[in-house]
Amino acid sequence: xxxxxxxxxxxxxxxxxxxxxxxxxxxxxxxxxxxxxxxxxxxxxxxxxxxxxxxxxxxxxxxxxxxxxxxxxxxxxxxxxxxxxxxxxxxxxxxxxxxxxxxxxxxxxxxxxxxxxxxxxxxxxxxxxxxxxxxxxxxxxxxxxxxxxxxxxxxxxxxxxxxxxxxxxxxxxxxxxxxxxxxxxxxxxxxxxxxxxxxxxxxxxxxxxxxxxxxxxxxxxxxxxxxxxxxxxxxxxxxxxxxxxxxxxxxxxxxxxxxxxxxxxxxxxxx
Numbered sequence: 709x710x711x712x713x714x715x716x717x718x719x720x721x722x723x724x725x726x727x728x729x730x731x732x733x734x735x736x737x738x739x740x741x742x743x744x745x746x747x748x749x750x751x752x753x754x755x756x757x758x759x760x761x762x763x764x765x766x767x768x769x770x771x772x773x774x775x776x777x778x779x780x781x782x783x784x785x786x787x788x789x790x791x792x793x794x795x796x797x798x799x800x801x802x803x804x805x806x807x808x809x810x811x812x813x814x815x816x817x818x819x820x821x822x823x824x825x826x827x828x829x830x831x832x833x834x835x836x837x838x839x840x841x842x843x844x845x846x847x848x849x850x851x852x853x854x855x856x857x858x859x860x861x862x863x864x865x866x867x868x869x870x871x872x873x874x875x876x877x878x879x880x881x882x883x884x885x886x887x888x889x890x891x892x893x894x895x896x897x898x899x900x901x902x903x904x905x906x907x908x909x910x911x912x913x914x915x916x917x918x919x920x921x922x923x924x925x926x927x928x929x930x931x932x933x934x935x936x937x938x939x940x941x942x943x944x945x946x947x948x949x950x951x952x953x954x955x956x957x958x959x960x961x962x963x964x965x966x967x968x969x970x971x972x973x974x975x976x977x978x979x
Contacts, residue, residue, distance in 0.1 A: 712965075713777075714741040717758035719930035719954025720820070720947070722812055722892040723770030724758040728958060729888050730774050732923040734783045737963045740955070771801040774885050785882050796878040800869070800886035808893040811861055814844045815854025815902050816893075820934075822850075823942045851902065851938060858903050862894070862911055870910035875917040883921045891918045899931040901938040926961050930954030 715731070715738050717724025731738050741761070751766045752759045759768040760777075767773050775798075778787035788794055822845055847853035869877050877886040894911075895918060897903040905912050918924065925932065933953035934946060958964040 711763050713738040714761040715739070715758055716741040716752070716760070719927075719951055719958070721757050722809075722816075722896065725927050725930075726770055726885075726888045726892045727758045727760070727773050727777075728964075729892075729921075729923060729927045730777060730783070730786060730885065732927065732961055732963055733786060733921070734777070734781050735963070736777065736781055737965065739965055740958065771804065771885075771889070774889070775801070778885060786885050786888070788880065788884070793878065793880065797880075797884050797886045800877060801889060804889050804893075807864070808861060808890050811854075811858050811893045811897065811903075813841050814857035815850070816896055816900065817841065818844045818847070818850040818854060819900065819902060819937045820942050824944060824947065855903060858894075858897065862905065862908050865890070866908045866910050870914055872910070875910075875914045877914070883918060887914075887918060887921075891915075895928065896931050899928065899935060901936040923961065926957040929957030 713731070713736065715724070715727055717727065717740070719725065719728075751761070752768050754768060756768070758770055758773060759766065760773050762780075767776055775787065777783070787797060844850060844854055844857075865877075871879060873879065874881065876883055877890055878884055880887075894905075895915060898905070898915065905915060930950050930953060934942070934950040937946075940946075
């Protein structure tokens, strides 16, 4: 009997939500794991989520995981086999880390994580991402500073990726992996009341379209429960029920099991 897929992640983690959503859309059951389930450092040396255990195979990095699962399970709608369409999706996934991921690091993270704890860096992350996160956390007005970054990101997408023909990022007929990745970073800002997209009509159209993708509410139950963190600062008292709501919503789909996750795991491992 094949071992079930285990996804190590958190509803608070944008990359984790992308992998959860992919699996739900693909109808793939999975267990939600915790760090202690296998030797963490040997399996996942960067100590970030998400990562997966598929039988004896372990894989880290969200984009690699999403592509691996899509290819393994032939998720044609999410990752079409047509070469140029797939190439456009791959292009967006490769660009994600230095484009839309900035929306989280510059705007979402200072409002979600900073009220809970002082940010700590592994030596590798000190080299790779510390400057961008520290700049956001040390800004006198994180909402204004982060908003400027998100305006730049959204303007780029509005002009170069969204079109009047179809609402989706890579001009696919339905949402692809590129859309799931992008929405994980930008969609959360609407729930959190951190950014107003009204000046970007194509982006707004895309945001509306994404709310109609199946399992949207289940994947984003954490964000829905956490709500406005611009005018009402985040706290441990708010995070705990939001994370619990995220886990329960995933379980309610009938595809997610083994939810042996603690509040500490979900807060401290979220990428």
